[in-house]
Amino acid sequence: MALLVQKYGGTSVGSIERIKAVADKIIGYRKQGHDLVVVVSAMSGETNRLTALAREIDPEIRGRELDVLLTTGEQVTIALLATALKMQGQDAISYTGGQVRILTDDAHNKARIKSIDAENIRQDLAVGRVVVVAGFQGVDEKGNITTLGRGGSDTTGVALAAALKADECQIFTDVDGVYTTDPRVVAEARRLDKITFEEMLEMASLGSKVLQIRAVEFAGKYEVPLRVLSSFEEGEGTLITSDMNEGDDVEQAVISGIAFNRDEAQLTINGVPDTPGVAFQILGPISDANIEVDMILQNIGADGTTDFTFTVHRNDYDTALKILQNTASELGAREASGNNKIVKISIVGVGMRSHAGIASKMFEILAREGINMIMISTSEIKISVVVEEKYLELGVRALHDGFDLEGDENE
């Protein structure tokens, strides 16, 4: 007898058959006595179809009218799912973001939720209805339709769970949980039963694309227990929580998982005069070109100069390199160079805080395989290294094995 907020993504509601299957699943939860608020995305392909239509008119469409257009996608799904539930005798009602009402700021295409009026939903739940809410969308104070940006349906789910003080927010997706690493790279990768919000944030931002970062941040901030499950298979999934109980802690591995990101490229400028403001002089033009910078390293070099290295998305490599070469000549630096055949591998775990020697163990494992590290960067609960692309699989497998992640926790 819990209050659950469930979110089903575009693939889970991608056809009439799948919508009916989701209705069956929901009714199963109802039969266990749970109250349910269900957040849905647009049917898979629909958002792309609508965007393509709009781009025939304005190839760079954004702003208010794009939100008016795209929000129709989820509106279609809520009507169909509520209908499917009612056809099976389960009373249900659909709400658009504006109807709930999910109040956002007026930043069209990337709005942020300011408040949620949960009163109507509570009344519906009280009379036994399943409440179906359109994800990804809200309304500003003037009544304009807004969207939260791609993947915003996860955020809608978490925000609703927080507003309703739900027992759990369950994100149904096409994977059955969060893994120690990508099973396509390491066959022994293991589904985690639990992971902390902090770890999940590091995993998500490092390329493990199970959940939207904003949704995890939101869940952590409001302490909404978040669970990732499969829409298509049975299973407990992975619970993301701040509440790791004692028993878990004792058994808990020091490292929770290994994330990696293939889309990296590295840029270096050597022999820069080491004066105050030099970092800004280097990164300012990169940022002006709307290029996002990921890792940043600065080392003191010889003779009062410094070496400065950073990574960008691989798609931005060519542009960034040109800008950097320009900057190098302006600053009188020795040279600007780069490498777009690199990847980032990271180990993540809250256990690092209390265990010394994790970094040196990581470096030892990689050295044993003959893998050279180009960059190293650390935070409280993760250590990232940049290596040549060809070492990705070897490195991830060696670390997964070296930190004993395969285990049999779920057997």
Next chain:
Amino acid sequence: MALLVQKYGGTSVGSIERIKAVADKIIGYRKQGHDLVVVVSAMSGETNRLTALAREIDPEIRGRELDVLLTTGEQVTIALLATALKMQGQDAISYTGGQVRILTDDAHNKARIKSIDAENIRQDLAVGRVVVVAGFQGVDEKGNITTLGRGGSDTTGVALAAALKADECQIFTDVDGVYTTDPRVVAEARRLDKITFEEMLEMASLGSKVLQIRAVEFAGKYEVPLRVLSSFEEGEGTLITSDMNEGDDVEQAVISGIAFNRDEAQLTINGVPDTPGVAFQILGPISDANIEVDMILQNIGADGTTDFTFTVHRNDYDTALKILQNTASELGAREASGNNKIVKISIVGVGMRSHAGIASKMFEILAREGINMIMISTSEIKISVVVEEKYLELGVRALHDGFDLEGDENE
């Protein structure tokens, strides 16, 4: 320098190319100095696509969720049209029915408009914006999305024109006006420059499908001048108005047009005991089967019995005949029979009020062609006759010629 409400139907906005063409047309009107509120339907085919999706879940879907689903169709069009206008440098803003807000009763799928808040629209017009409104939709007092039923976009246009006290409501469609009769039947059929609301109502309800009856009623009630024009061709179209000026009246033909309806079937029950309540006993079971009855005639027969005849849509003929045969045996009537190969032809014109002998002239024209009339029914401004289907074209052409409708008013 007028305030115009324009409505573009599904065919007029049926593709991106056509939406761009509508934007061009609107900008042309802006350049003439007019203020514009534009009502649009869903792109042609979209409402059917959505309905088909829903019927895969519930073959008889209706009610609240159907409205949530179908209103996405117009929402897509308003976003695309507003974008197309802005791409050409014309400031524009889109509104859903709920955003306007078009307040309706809560009769989902066939709601009626109660009020319109025109304040936002006025402010937008004042700063030079074209306002694009989703037709067919509104919102009830609780914020539920409602629809006005098929063809409701015409009604939205007229209601907005009334609320804004617009100078004219212009309905753009795939025909260039209202004709004296269907040009496919009578090649000499002539576009009318003007027609009265009453005449238009009779023409519309008799099968001339240019405008929705409700929209015409609404326009008549609030005295909104209504104009039917072609989306695809230049021209003045037909103005529907209560204000036929003097000059027009003198020239005005007695008959404005000839309407006909092919989808009729006639049912007769003979020798019914002529007792009070017999009409209800006959039509009650028909109405219980959700069959709409059009013409109703009752004649006194011989020996204290009566003959009762009515017409229904041809699709309902078989069901209606079975019900009537059942009723006949219950009432002890002589026989129940019918004919589903009949059509209705009507002459319409406000001039009938002041001109005697129109009916006999009509009957004379038909008799001259050897056309037998099965039923006759009259009202103040129309005379309808039911004839065998095979006489449809001959009858319409003879009447069109006999009442001198071809003329050269528009040459």
